[in-house]
Amino acid sequence: MTSQLPIPVLVNGAAGKMGREVVKAIAQTNDIILIGAVDRSPEFQGQDIGELAGCGPLEVPVTDQFEPMLAMLAQEKQLGVMVDFTHPNSVYNNIRSAIAYGIRPVVGTTGLSPEQLHDLAEFADKASTGCLIIPNFSIGMVLLQQAAIQASQHFDHVEIIELHHNQKADAPSGTALQTAQMLAEFGKTFNPPSVQETEKLPGARGSLGDADIRIHSIRLPGLIAHQEVIFGAAGQVYTLRHDTSDRACYMPGVLLAIRKIIPLKTLVYGLEKLL
Ligand SMILES: NC(=O)C1=CN([C@@H]2O[C@H](COP(=O)(O)OP(=O)(O)OC[C@H]3O[C@@H](n4cnc5c(N)ncnc54)[C@H](OP(=O)(O)O)[C@@H]3O)[C@@H](O)[C@H]2O)C=CC1
Numbered sequence: 001m002t003s004q005l006p007i008p009v010l011v012n013g014a015a016g017k018m019g020r021e022v023v024k025a026i027a028q029t030n031d032i033i034l035i036g037a038v039d040r041s042p043e044f045q046g047q048d049i050g051e052l053a054g055c056g057p058l059e060v061p062v063t064d065q066f067e068p069m070l071a072m073l074a075q076e077k078q079l080g081v082m083v084d085f086t087h088p089n090s091v092y093n094n095i096r097s098a099i100a101y102g103i104r105p106v107v108g109t110t111g112l113s114p115e116q117l118h119d120l121a122e123f124a125d126k127a128s129t130g131c132l133i134i135p136n137f138s139i140g141m142v143l144l145q146q147a148a149i150q151a152s153q154h155f156d157h158v159e160i161i162e163l164h165h166n167q168k169a170d171a172p173s174g175t176a177l178q179t180a181q182m183l184a185e186f187g188k189t190f191n192p193p194s195v196q197e198t199e200k201l202p203g204a205r206g207s208l209g210d211a212d213i214r215i216h217s218i219r220l221p222g223l224i225a226h227q228e229v230i231f232g233a234a235g236q237v238y239t240l241r242h243d244t245s246d247r248a249c250y251m252p253g254v255l256l257a258i259r260k261i262i263p264l265k266t267l268v269y270g271l272e273k274l275l
């Protein structure tokens with residue numbers, strides 16, 4: 001009987017809020033092994049990533065040098081995975097570099113433009129390398145989106161409100177954009193105008209996502225990540241809401257993506273495709 005080698009993983013953005021959760025979650029598995037941690041934060045250098053993540057010491061290299069770590073991962077016997085929770089400004093280049101080294105990217109970082117996503121899909125395809133881009137790793141959000149798709153068959157009016165902590169760099173959230181995109185996929189256009197509207201303050205009516213769905217972004221300390229999809233029709237309002245209270249909610253999805261990516265040869269967008 002052959003025993004499967006653990007999947008070697010490099011975490012990029014390891015000192016961040018999500019990166020630390022990922023380090024902790026990987027440390028609790030038997031079939032995934034952390035082989036390196038990358039982060040640009042100066043206070044991260046020289047620290048033990050396990051101690052920083054709160055799961056006890058983990059003797060793995062910790063560095064701000066991404067490419068050398070990709071090169072090291074590429075030398076492993078087993079195909080490697082790079083998990084990215086960094087910043088919208090760096091994620092595109094991180095993904096391209098990983099694929100160029102034959103490393104599979106599992107990406108939670110949001111803020112990629114449609115053009116960047118298109119380009120990355122082509123790049124992954126040419127390299128025959130799996131790449132998972134997942135705007136939201138929580139099962140609750142997948143269920144909310146499925147319920148929203150069902151409701152959208154019966155309602156012509158819908159708006160989205162997303163609420164996040166005030167350290168978030170991008171707006172609207174990747175999840176809100178994806179939700180509007182999912183509702184648009186059935187070819188329907190929402191929110192036929194009933195009056196001529198005037199915005200007395202620019203942005204008062206939010207931004208227009210796919211299928212003319214308005215998205216409103218709220219940023220406050222005290223919040224983590226929350227989303228409402230609100231449908232309206234004569235005499236009724238149907239509200240779907242998802243709340244996170246701990247970033248641990250994303251970890252089953254992250255571990256699932258690491259386990260599922262190895263045989264993939266193309267870019268896949270969205271956790272619902274893995275379930
Ligand atoms: N898909 C999902 O389910 C989820 C996605 N996210 C997304 O993940 C991303 C990260 O979120 P979060 O963990 O809250 O953010 P944090 O700011 O807490 O963490 C990001 C970390 O990455 C570091 N970093 C930034 N740029 C680079 C770089 N170029 N190379 C290496 N490290 C870098 C940051 O350093 P420094 O502090 O010095 O900038 C920081 O330590 C965001 O895009 C967020 O929207 C978040 C939650 C769930």
Ligand SMILES: O=C(O)C1=N[C@H](C(=O)O)C[C@H](O)C1
Pocket residue numbers: 110135136164168172173174175176224225226
């Ligand atoms: O920045 C966050 O926190 C989150 N970002 C993702 C997004 O932009 O959708 C996922 C989740 O909302 C948390």
